[in-house]
Amino acid sequence: MTRPPVRSVAAQSLIVTLAGIAAGLIANALSPRGISLTRDYFPDAARATPAPAAPPASTTTPANEPPAPTPAAVAAPVRLARSGIPLLDHARSLELFRDPRRAEGRILFVDARDDRHFQEGHIPGAIQFDHYRMEKNIAEVLPACQIAEQIVVYCNGGACEDSELVALDLLQLGIPATKLAVYLGGIAEWKRRGLPLATGERSPQQPIPR
């Protein structure tokens, strides 16, 4: 029984490492879920304030109690305010949801979460716009946002930054800040209040207004 020389193992490890990195780059390029190596997914506007401290750990509080606001959730209003995008509380968001103009497409709810979470349950009538996969829905979302008079963007709520990122994406795509708003409580607060949810992809009965 023998052991290979240390230098031999180290040299082979270097080759394995380089091969592994190459395999990773190839797999990411081929994967439909692969991410861009150069895109800044968290642009300067989202880093306008110092990075928040690590979020508090989960505790044993009952599941239906609202989560404590995290430093990230506290920082979001400051960042959005710099871009002129207001935050909406639950009461105002619900008022807009019940406004008859929503059925005409003049009020639009935009869900900033990924496919799986959107299909598991979203605010009825909402359209999906994933910041990390913008190319997927942008052709539908942008015209709908241009028609709408008021756009409410939401994600999970709490520490979720995705609603803020999507609101800033829409701003950069030319949607005026006066039309945009972020529902900070998000789907977590919507569910907690027992409000209706739609599941699956956007219903064919709910065409995106042109």
Next chain:
Amino acid sequence: MRSRLLGDTSVAALAARAVLGGVFVFLGLAKAIEPVEFLKQIRQFELVSQPPALNLIAAVLPWFEVFCGALLVAGVRPKAAALPALVLLVGFTAAVALRAVGVQAASGLPFCQVRFDCGCGAGEILICAKLAENAALGLLALVVLIAPIRKEERPAAPPG
């Protein structure tokens, strides 16, 4: 011809390869199928925050884990795969422990009650359980690294 799977005749090394490799493949795949989630979790560690470093780690690291894990399971250059696996484990463990210290300071919880999604591919974890798990995996990597291998039997010399 001796099977590659039995190249390390030490039973301990064989078991270590299988467990370590299996865990790396499983957890690597869990991260590889949701690279955006892994990207967000790496950012929370605040060690790298901008492209291309952040994006490269999120895109490549999960597949690199799967690659090393597959080599270990298949018995292809297991020592060469165990060394980067050990380096990854040491790095991950240090980063997770550092973040746990920060979470503890923010929350005031006892250290072993701190829990969060460490981006390890297993969802939310209790920090002490995670540190113990990584220590055990590191030990397995060491077993693979130091286990001796048997020389291939040489053919008998011809008579005369």
